[in-house]
Amino acid sequence: GTAPPPGSSRRSSGMLGGMWAAPASGKEDSRKSVSNAVAPEAAPPDAKAAEVAVAAAAISDEEVERIREQLASLDEKIQTQAKNLTAVRSVLIEVHVNLPLHAVRASRIALRSTELSREERKLALSSLEAK
Numbered sequence: 001g002t003a004p005p006p007g008s009s010r011r012s013s014g015m016l017g018g019m020w021a022a023p024a025s026g027k028e029d030s031r032k033s034v035s036n037a038v039a040p041e042a043a044p045p046d047a048k049a050a051e052v053a054v055a056a057a058a059i060s061d062e063e064v065e066r067i068r069e070q071l072a073s074l075d076e077k078i079q080t081q082a083k084n085l086t087a088v089r090s091v092l093i094e095v096h097v098n099l100p101l102h103a104v105r106a107s108r109i110a111l112r113s114t115e116l117s118r119e120e121r122k123l124a125l126s127s128l129e130a131k
Helices: 030-036 046-112 118-130
Strands: none
Touching: 046 118
């Protein structure tokens, strides 16, 4: 708790006297005491406070709805990207698996290219492209 200012008693009856009086529980809650010490003219009228609370709730609901829509949109985009990534990954795996085979065939064709006729080269190239 907070100590009373010098020269004042714990049970003084001045303007802020309630702030220094010990509560019934024996524990002092300075936040509660300070809020009780606020002048009544500083608080907004009840109608104005209710209007502000309703407006704040409406803005809050609108913001929450906007954020939910953004999250739903992002979720759809992520799902689309995940599907695309799966397709790209499967193609990459296929290329990775078949690459050594293509390299070997290309090397054999390159080594034998002088022996092959024009027709045989075309047939070999079309065979590679088909696989």
